[in-house]
Amino acid sequence: MPIEGPDLFPPVKVVAVTGGIGSGKSAVGDMLQEMGFPIIDTDRIAHDLSKPRTEMTEQIRQRFGVKALAADGSLDRAALREIVFNHPDARKDLESITHPAIYKRMLEMIAEAKADGHGAAVLQIPLLFESPPPMMIHLVVYVACDLDVRVKRIMKRNPDMEESMIRKVMAAQMAENEKMRRSDVVIDNSSDLDHTRRQVQELAARIQSL
Numbered sequence: 156m157p158i159e160g161p162d163l164f165p166p167v168k169v170v171a172v173t174g175g176i177g178s179g180k181s182a183v184g185d186m187l188q189e190m191g192f193p194i195i196d197t198d199r200i201a202h203d204l205s206k207p208r209t210e211m212t213e214q215i216r217q218r219f220g221v222k223a224l225a226a227d228g229s230l231d232r233a234a235l236r237e238i239v240f241n242h243p244d245a246r247k248d249l250e251s252i253t254h255p256a257i258y259k260r261m262l263e264m265i266a267e268a269k270a271d272g273h274g275a276a277v278l279q280i281p282l283l284f285e286s287p288p289p290m291m292i293h294l295v296v297y298v299a300c301d302l303d304v305r306v307k308r309i310m311k312r313n314p315d316m317e318e319s320m321i322r323k324v325m326a327a328q329m330a331e332n333e334k335m336r337r338s339d340v341v342i343d344n345s346s347d348l349d350h351t352r353r354q355v356q357e358l359a360a361r362i363q364s365l
Contacts, residue, residue, distance in 0.1 A: 174298030177305030
């Protein structure tokens with residue numbers, strides 16, 4: 156179902172692709188990009204804004220101290236993860252810094268998609284339901300995947316993350332059934348990539364008809 160942001164109506168149709176950690180949002184996003192859709196990856200935006208000496212990094216340093224930074228001055232995401240999941244107030248403070256910065260860059264990229272002649276942009280956003288962006292979302296796509304498959308994927312991708320922490324992160328997110336209920340399209344990514352690609356091709360046709 157569309158999400159009507161209270162403040163902003165983007166110049167193009169915005170399709171939000173979301174899903175739990177390890178569900179395969181990036182794989183779906185890559186397929187849509189191959190099909191010609193511009194992808195706005197909020198994780199990538201956050202990574203770029205986490206580099207040394209950015210405004211966001213400096214604000215986080217002021218709030219959490221040098222323990223939140225790596226030796227090169229970039230954000231230490233593992234340290235921040237520990238702080239956030241053990242102190243709920245810290246999570247709110249962190250989000251009050253990161254979200255506005257990410258939303259600003261997100262809107263710039265949506266405007267760039269319009270300038271490049273695109274009629275739709277795909278927003279790849281993990282916490283769409285937990286922290287909805289202040290804008291109109293025209294189509295919500297949820298990437299679903301078996302829980303144990305997700306855990307194995309994350310451990311392979313991030314060998315420094317312990318399984319207990321991974322499951323703690325998952326538990327902090329909204330229940331998958333509820334997210335699926337709120338979505339317009341559900342992509343099952345528990346099987347092979349060919350199975351996923353067939354679903355994404357159907358999704359692409361729906362996006363073009365918006």
